[in-house]
Amino acid sequence: MSDGETKTCIYPGCERPAVPPHSLGGPQPSFCDSEEHNALSAHLERQRLAREGSAGAPASERGPATINEEGIPAVANEAYRAVFLRSTRPARWC
Numbered sequence: 001m002s003d004g005e006t007k008t009c010i011y012p013g014c015e016r017p018a019v020p021p022h023s024l025g026g027p028q029p030s031f032c033d034s035e036e037h038n039a040l041s042a043h044l045e046r047q048r049l050a051r052e053g054s055a056g057a058p059a060s061e062r063g064p065a066t067i068n069e070e071g072i073p074a075v076a077n078e079a080y081r082a083v084f085l086r087s088t089r090p091a092r093w094c
């Protein structure tokens with residue numbers, strides 16, 4: 001491809017062209033003009049596809065840790081919970 005001006009929407013499965021860069025400059029957006037295609041929705045869609053295709057996908061692509069619904073590794077979640085519980089529990093034993 002010699003045309004470096006045209007980007008394609010990076011939303012999974014979307015092949016529409018990305019919106020053109022702003023006339024005043026700045027980087028070209030990576031998504032088409034669909035309101036549903038943005039960094040967050042693309043991220044969620046990729047996670048959904050990863051879950052659906054997890055049977056065939058190599059584990060290395062998803063990382064060694066198990067990922068829960070929120071996309072937080074279980075290990076991190078437990079560490080978070082430990083810190084959270086400790087910091088919010090009032091010191092009552094005085």
Ligand SMILES: [Zn+2]
Nearest residue numbers: 009014032037
């Ligand atoms: Zn799109």
